[in-house]
Amino acid sequence: MIERYDVLLRNGTVVDPASGLHEIRDIALRDGKVAEVAPTIAGEARREHDLAGLVVMPGIVDMHVHLSPFLGGGCGHRMLARAGVTTALDMAGPIEGVVDLTARHGCGLSIACVNYLRPEHTIASADPGRDDIDDALTHALSQGAIGLKLLGGHYPLTADATAHAIEAAAGQGAYLAFHAGTQSAGSNIEGMREACELSAGHPLHLAHINSYCRGQIRDAVSEGEEALALLAAHPHIRSESYLAPFNGVSGECVDGVPGSRLAAFGLERGGYPATSEGMAEAILAGWALVNLEREGVVDLVGGPEGLAAWRACGSNIGISFRANPPEPRLRLVTATRGDGRYAVDALATDGGGIPRNDIVARGLALVHLDALSLEGFVRKASLHPARILGLHDKGHLGIGADADITVLDLERRRPVLTYAHGQRLLDGDDVVGSGGRLITTPMGEAAVRAAGLDTLVIQPGTMLKSPQ
Ligand SMILES: [Zn+2]
Incomplete structure (x- = not known):
């Protein structure tokens, strides 16, 4: 009888320190769990990936x-998945x-x-x-x-x-x-x-x-x-x-001064007064970068666009300094x-x-x-x-572990595929x-x-x- 799985990940280099494994292996996933890890798995799955040349980690x-x-x-969920x-x-x-x-x-x-x-x-x-x-x-x-x-x-x-x-x-x-x-x-x-x-x-x-x-x-x-x-x-x-x-602090100013001590410190370190005017100057100059949401992700933005975003939020927005x-x-x-x-x-x-x-x-x-x-x-x-x-x-990737997998392209230093509880989260560039x-x-x-x-x-x- 042919073994049936939900997912088969074939030919990847599996790195699983908990089991001392650093070898090319096939991994089978079923019901949200790791069902099999072996040099070759004979079986069928609803979805198969050939991961030759890629690293497979928990x-x-x-x-x-x-x-x-x-x-x-x-935006954070999408940014993490990516x-x-x-x-x-x-x-x-x-x-x-x-x-x-x-x-x-x-x-x-x-x-x-x-x-x-x-x-x-x-x-x-x-x-x-x-x-x-x-x-x-x-x-x-x-x-x-x-x-x-x-x-x-x-x-x-x-x-x-x-x-x-x-x-x-x-x-x-x-x-x-x-x-x-x-x-x-x-x-x-x-x-x-x-x-x-x-x-x-x-x-x-x-x-x-x-x-x-x-x-x-x-x-x-x-x-x-x-x-x-x-x-x-x-x-x-x-x-x-x-x-x-980069660090990350609140850019909120109350009564003319930053509410966060770390925001005040970031301004002073860049030579700006720890006031809301100082914050505005620092954003305009690109010393303080506004955490701006656009197209479903957050980017670090300074200059006039960053300043406008900070003002539009009444200053209540995340700010990053190169700290x-x-x-x-x-x-x-x-x-x-x-x-x-x-x-x-x-x-x-x-x-x-x-x-x-x-x-x-x-x-x-x-x-x-x-x-x-x-x-x-x-x-x-x-x-x-x-x-x-x-x-x-x-x-870890022992049998019975949660089917949480990250596949890495070492050369490009990028994740190319992830599964969590057997569900595909990231495939190529797509969440x-x-x-x-x-x-x-x-x-x-x-x-x-x-x-x-x-x-x-x-x-x-x-x-x-x-x-x-
Ligand atoms: Zn934190």
């Missing part, structure tokens, strides 16, 4: 993206907006979300009490988020409230991500040092390590080395870094410890609706330079982030996937289902474990 998991309504979330990503963690929320945009604009990806603690949005003040934090966490989980995000660099809380939030999430086994910075330390290497202390041994995802190494306190290279030493000394902290030169010096970016992605494990767990982008979805484009550039092995790339772009999110059926699946906890299942989305349920307490 689907890319970007553990730091933005799919919020205020950060290009409607970039070869199959699973992503939204790092702001609000969860209701992320769920709504996934239902309306989803391209078939699996999405998780951590909901921000932002004064006057999800909590009353910058110094909320423990009860306020517990209420915000319960609300986030009940709406489908997997935990909380502390936006310290943008909207810092007091150090006490920050520590309480980390403790509260740990108490419920929820995810806790932190963009370092409080009212007592900036979003820089000092803030990172403080974040390590405030975590007090509790599980924590410390976001975009490269962003604390911009030369704000000392030179960027020695800040990068201190960041590596801090991670080595705090092995309970999970981490990612990204490779793009990240190259040396720490490269060092943090490639650094290993004495035992060969990666110092920073994952390669992420801080992309999604912010146009820097470059895991493949920039990550494979490091593979070309021999700075990262292909196995190392797959570990950092898929296996480790999947494990950190508690997604044990993702990040063909639709819908979405929200990664949630049992507490959020009902709300997500009510919004018309499929769920992938993970258990509290299974996230933020060491992936290596």
Whole structure:
């Protein structure tokens, strides 16, 4: 009897570090799962792809993206799909907006979300009490988020409230991500040092390590080395870094000044006053680039077009500065410890609706330079982030794993085909996937289902474990 599959991926070079595989293999997909991996698979499928000359890896998991309504979330799904990503963690929320945009604009990806603690949005003040934090966490989980995000660099809380939030999430086994910075330390290497202390041994995802190494306190290279030493000394902290030169902040000005501290810093660094007039000048000169939606994606735009867009939104639009010096970016992605494990767990982008979805484009550039092995790339772009999110059926291509696949053209440094849960998302240059699946906890299942989305349920307490 002839075996029948949904999809057959033939002749690709399969790179799956979890099983030690780096060989030409056929892979068969059925019912959303990997059904067979073998040198040759005799069988039939509704769809076959000949992937000779291409690399087949478990689907890319970007553990730091933005799919919020205020950060290009409607476009972000398409931008992620184009970039070869199959699973992503939204790092702001609000969860209701992320769920709504996934239902309306989803391209078939699996999405998780951590909901921000932002004064006057999800909590009353910058110094909320423990009860306020517990209420915000319960609300986030009940709406489908997997935990909380502390936006310290943008909207810092007091150090006490920050520590309480980390403790509260740990108490419920929820995810806790932190963009370092409080009212007592900036979003820089000092803030990172403080974040390590405030975590007090509790599980924590410390976001975009490269962003604390911009030369704000000392030179960027020695800040990068201190960041590596801090991670080595705090092995309970999970981490990612990204490779793009651009940051992403809110361009919103209230009462004539930027609401975000990082926006103010970006202006001052370029020699512009930290005022709304300074912001307008910086956009016109191309120092500040507006995250502008056009033709279904977000681009970075300065000059008169960027300025007009910023004004048309009443200043409430994303802005990017060329804030990240190259040396720490490269060092943090490639650094290993004495035992060969990666110092920073994952390669992420801080992309999604912010146009820097470059895991493949920039990550494979490091593979070309021999700075990262292909196995190392797959570990950092898929296996480790999947494990950190508690997604044990993702990040590898064992039999029974989720049928999440990214196919790479190494020469062009581009994804050319992706599948997620057996559904084709990207084929050539075309995004063909639709819908979405929200990664949630049992507490959020009902709300997500009510919004018309499929769920992938993970258990509290299974996230933020060491992936290596
Ligand atoms: Zn971010």
